[in-house]
Amino acid sequence: xxxxxxxxxxxxxxxxxxxxxxxxxxPVHVLLFGIAIPLGWVIAPxxxxxxxxxxxxxxxxxxxxxxxxxxxxxxxxxxxxLYDGLMLKHLAxxxxxxxxxxxLAGTLIxxxxxxxx
Numbered sequence: 001x002x003x004x005x006x007x008x009x010x011x012x013x014x015x016x017x018x019x020x021x022x023x024x025x026x027p028v029h030v031l032l033f034g035i036a037i038p039l040g041w042v043i044a045p046x047x048x049x050x051x052x053x054x055x056x057x058x059x060x061x062x063x064x065x066x067x068x069x070x071x072x073x074x075x076x077x078x079x080x081x082l083y084d085g086l087m088l089k090h091l092a093x094x095x096x097x098x099x100x101x102x103x104l105a106g107t108l109i110x111x112x113x114x115x116x117x
Contacts, residue, residue, distance in 0.1 A: 011076055011100075018073025021066055051117075060114045067110040075103035 036042040045053075053059055079099040082088045088095060 011072075014069065014072035015076035018069035018071070018076075022070045022073060025066055026070070055117050060117060064110055064114045067114075068107045071103040071106040071110075072100075075099040 032042065037044045054063070076099070079095055082095050082099075083092065
């Protein structure tokens, strides 16, 4: 009799990677575009130069990876919050589908938007 293999390590890996990337890079974006530029601490780049930067292949990959892993981090965190915090473990298949479905849809949308830059 063989034991059923769990896919939990895969989801925990996405959770860990998303949390790490989000913790390192999102505060930098918030600091630059939410605080430093509006307060005049940093000279604001013009639209064309930001667009050229975003259209660079490495920037596209960076944005796609950051958004994707952040979405899967959110999905895993929400999944276990609903399971453990709200005691909804009996709805496991629906919660799993909802959380990771939204993360997958967000990934597809992010991929499309980054591709169309």
